[in-house]
Amino acid sequence: MKFTTVVAFAALLAATPGWAVSGDATAGEAKAAVCAACHGVDGNSVDPQYPKIAGQHEQYIAEQLALFKSGKRDNAIMLGFSALLSEQDMADLGAYFSAQQAKPDIADEAFVAIAQPIYRGGDVKRGIPACMACHGPDGRGNPLSRYPSIAAQHAQYSADMLRRYRDGAVYGEPDNAHALIMSQVAAKLSDKEIEALASYIQGLHSATP
Ligand code: HEC
Numbered sequence: 001m002k003f004t005t006v007v008a009f010a011a012l013l014a015a016t017p018g019w020a021v022s023g024d025a026t027a028g029e030a031k032a033a034v035c036a037a038c039h040g041v042d043g044n045s046v047d048p049q050y051p052k053i054a055g056q057h058e059q060y061i062a063e064q065l066a067l068f069k070s071g072k073r074d075n076a077i078m079l080g081f082s083a084l085l086s087e088q089d090m091a092d093l094g095a096y097f098s099a100q101q102a103k104p105d106i107a108d109e110a111f112v113a114i115a116q117p118i119y120r121g122g123d124v125k126r127g128i129p130a131c132m133a134c135h136g137p138d139g140r141g142n143p144l145s146r147y148p149s150i151a152a153q154h155a156q157y158s159a160d161m162l163r164r165y166r167d168g169a170v171y172g173e174p175d176n177a178h179a180l181i182m183s184q185v186a187a188k189l190s191d192k193e194i195e196a197l198a199s200y201i202q203g204l205h206s207a208t209p
């Protein structure tokens, strides 16, 4: 069951076009100065209301910026900061932040018993695929398949995202067929499971950075 779910998702993914422009990290560094107030100089935001973007994949960052700019991903703050960016700027910013490393953080141990089985194995009976199947055991995702990195993300932000996906938020569909995946994955998660998974994700980091 778990296996079939993932295969069906994989078929969906094949249809998505890639980001056309490739970014330059050095050019991106200069353009990133304006982002630092919220996301931190190296993309490791300190305030949990702003997501960490350090170590996020280039294409994912560029795509989210384009979605904010078009209003398909609705956020008043990021609409303002993406409005004047060209596709090249978006790619350059993506290249710069993807070259930074997400600072490791910690998970609340009380949640591990709930989160780890779902993260690693899913819940076959309820049709929830293992998060690890796409985001990897260390949460770093896979840029080629366009599965974003979630490792060390602030729990508050991941929980927000998971609740939005569960409530049906799909950013950029149909242009971005990937977006539909997470609303399907999150549809069956309880509030408690979302809280636990978000905390667990905050503690994920790779053994050899
Ligand atoms: C005034 C604060 C602020 C500034 C400055 C800012 N951002 Fe953001 N950014 C946010 C907030 C808040 C969110 C979360 C939006 C949401 O909840 O959907 C966000 C989300 C993002 C995301 C999506 C992250 C994800 O994991 O999905 C990216 C990418 C991003 N910002 C890049 C940038 C870049 C690049 C700049 C500079 C050009 C920038 N931001 C400037 C506040 C800011």
Ligand code: HEC
Pocket: 006, 009, 051, 118, 119, 128, 129, 130, 131, 132, 133, 134, 135, 146, 147, 148, 149, 150, 158, 159, 161, 162, 170, 171, 176, 178, 179, 180, 181, 182, 185, 197
């Ligand atoms: C079949 C692949 C797949 C599986 C399984 C999966 N994800 Fe995702 N996840 C994605 C994709 C693709 C996105 C980007 C969605 C978008 O573009 O809006 C994503 C986005 C996310 C994000 C938001 C990242 C960001 O910064 O914007 C979080 C948090 C997340 N997933 C957590 C989970 C959790 C927890 C599970 C397990 C319950 C899970 N995912 C299972 C593919 C997957």
